[in-house]
Amino acid sequence: MCPTQAIRIRDGKAVIIEEKCIDCGECITVCPQNAIIPLTDPFGESAKFRHTVALPSPALYAQFGREILPEKILSGIKRLGFDDAYDLAFTCGEVSFAIQEYLREYQGPKPLISNVCPTVVRLIQVKYPALIDQVIPIDTPRELAAREIKRKKSKTLGLKEEEIGTFYLTPCPVKMISIKQPAEKGKSYIDGAIAISDIYGPLLAAMEDIENRSYRKALKNICILGIGWAMAGGICRTLRLKNSLAVSGLSEILKVFNDIERGRLRNIDFIEAYSCHQGCVGGSLTVENLYISYNKILKLIETLEFEQIKACPDIREVRKLYREKYFFIEGKLEPRPIKPLDKDLAKAIKKRKEKEDIHESLPKIDCGACGAPTCLTFAEDVVKGEAELADCIFSLPQKFAKLSQELLELLNKSASVRSIKLNINNIPNKKD
């Protein structure tokens, strides 16, 4: 199940090998026992700040019925105790324009890859270092918005930036990790992440007595460019990019990235890639069925297109900020290769050979009884000294056979065995 084979069962418990983990959250979605719990901040952790702002992922807008539009959701969030709720879709719209600018100027190898999904960024760092320069160096809307909120609010409220708490309402655990340990090694402007699934119940209750404004009026406040960020393909569609692809699901991403690495997709300009199926609406911390929420966003985009509602950031303003380098990430994305079998190359080569020899001796049916997902990963664990060959249950009959052979030989040597043998021969045959 784990796309990077990072999970082992040790003493009956699932253990994650951190350097292999790309924080995709697949295990959280899949595990029927809920054995793996994401590290998000508990809801209500905002007391240490003097002013708190919630930044909901546009995926939150997809969690409720058709009639409940972003406007109402944002006022519901404020009722939960946040001083303010910021519409992240607006910043997403700005970033869409910034991406368009970057695509226009860019001269290097193609396609460019969106960095909106932190799992994809981590996957590239770990497994596709060759593609690292193709990751768009424009910061994510959540980071840009949090930075802007801290700057602006500290001035208007007369507070220090660190007294303003910014909380991201996240559809997936990986965004939490990307906040705690940003991939570019810089620091994050977001102070915490709250799971959409944690806030869903209270939010639904808080919205109960908020009156619905007229549907059409509420529509006019939605940024069509930004709302698309909740689903795979939303950026390409709302920007009307011609040579672009949207990919979702890790196994699909692996196929596409292999093709990019081999230079087969050079005629594609831009790739939106999300580790969750259908994009952020498929995150493991969402509540609504992902196909329903995908459809809600899609219908919303179609309605806005049909009604020709374009509540979007001013493109001239975005271009000006773009030239001032406002949107670019602060650090540089570096490869994060997996730890090799050994630091010393000669030893690593030897261990790699050992791994292959061990794998040859295994039954190769990937039963998983040893705690490793495949025989090959088990062989690797043995070479690394993290598992023992005896952990493989198939070595048991072999050991038993060997042991009984030894026993037999021992018996044959001893004198007493002859009498037993004679006795066996003297047992009368039933047919007689």
Added chain:
Amino acid sequence: MALRESAPPRKKIVMSDENILSQRFEIRGGDFSNAGKASTSIKEILQEIGIDSSIIIRASIASYEAEMNVVMYAQRGSLTLNITPEKLHFKLEDDGPGIENIELAMQEGFSTATDKMREMGFGAGMGLPNIKKNADKFEISSKPGKGTSLDIIICLNKTE
């Protein structure tokens, strides 16, 4: 007269088995759905033993281009990679039509690819030049009708 017997024995290259990791991949001509699998496995092996990512990039490009040449032009072929602490040595052998004019084939933009191959995004005439560009040492030998063999060497020693 003892002519032949006195001839010096042919040198046998014996490498200590311990420091050399050898991987052989069979490549089937025309099998586009599996094309690229060898270079993907190679990339994974190099990552496992901790080869620098800039070298892995060069190795993947060179091995992929070489692999694709076999898929596109030959019936069958093989890619053998020998890894020592000093270098990566890719040896490719195929039973393809061979190359008539190697000098011409090494020129950027020269290709004998069919329209069908070009439709699939191949045949830009960058294959062999791209391999050479990414290799530290590159040797090609080919005879029309007899197939082609390539020797690609990428050094691992940073000082080289």
